[in-house]
Amino acid sequence: xxxxxxxxxxxxxxxxxxxxxxxxxxxxxxxxxxxxxxxxxxxxxxxxxxxxxxxxxxxxxxxxxxxxxxxxxxxxxxxxxxxxxxxxxxxxxxxxxxxxxxxxxxxxxxxxxxxxxxxxxxxxxxxxxxxxxxxxxxxxxxxxxxxxxxxxxxxxxxxxx
Numbered sequence: 001x002x003x004x005x006x007x008x009x010x011x012x013x014x015x016x017x018x019x020x021x022x023x024x025x026x027x028x029x030x031x032x033x034x035x036x037x038x039x040x041x042x043x044x045x046x047x048x049x050x051x052x053x054x055x056x057x058x059x060x061x062x063x064x065x066x067x068x069x070x071x072x073x074x075x076x077x078x079x080x081x082x083x084x085x086x087x088x089x090x091x092x093x094x095x096x097x098x099x100x101x102x103x104x105x106x107x108x109x110x111x112x113x114x115x116x117x118x119x120x121x122x123x124x125x126x127x128x129x130x131x132x133x134x135x136x137x138x139x140x141x142x143x144x145x146x147x148x149x150x151x152x153x154x155x156x157x158x159x160x161x
Contacts, residue, residue, distance in 0.1 A: 003053040004041040006146075007073055009034060011153060012060030022103050023156060030152035039143040042070065042079065051078050059150075061085070061157050068140070083135045085158075091128045092158045098124055125151060 009031055019027065040057070044050040051070075055078070058069040065082040072078060098121045105114045129147035132154065136142060142150065 002039075004039055004141075005054050006034060006038050006040045006057045007054035008056040009153070010056070010058040011157065012058055012067075013157070019156065022099070026099075026152055027156040030149045030156070034146065034149040034153075038146040038149065039141075040146060041141045043138065043141060059153055059157060066154060066157070068136075070140070081139045087131050087135060088128070088154060088158075091124060091131055092155050095121070095124045095128060095155055096158075128155070 011027070011031075040053065040055055042051045042053075042055070051072075054073050056071045056073060056075060058067075058071075060067040060069070062082075064085055066085055066088070067080065067082050069080045070078045098117065102114070102117045102121050105117050109117075125148055126144075128151035129144060132151050133142060133144070133147045
């Protein structure tokens with residue numbers, strides 16, 4: 001098994017808003033899928049060798065910034081980086097709106113309309129993953145599938161904040 005991966009993920013949730021069952025389901029599925037298959041590596045910095053994984057990742061929102069805290073499998077801190085939430089705000093908002101439409105559609109609409117909404121949902125999800133990959137450039141290297149799952153978790157963090 002490759003060492004360029006996340007072996008554990010923690011979501012720092014210090015909000016007092018309980019997620020909806022749909023949001024909680026999205027979180028659980030994203031974590032499960034992420035731990036099953038992901039690609040996460042830290043680049044070398046200032047001539048030092050790149051840290052080797054597997055990595056533990058803690059995600060949080062603090063002081064209106066997205067925080068990635070990366071440590072070794074043995075819980076030794078490697079790095080922590082903070083990303084502005086600004087570039088994520090609109091895509092997260094759009095994603096929540098389309099998810100609401102999707103969850104409502106599943107209950108009442110015909111399959112063709114559900115498929116159309118789901119395609120739009122996937123498109124917005126892909127856009128969020130692309131933004132995340134751009135924001136992580138030079139800090140962490142992730143593939144598209146990992147970016148999609150991490151974007152889902154970022155959305156879950158936004159839910160209570």
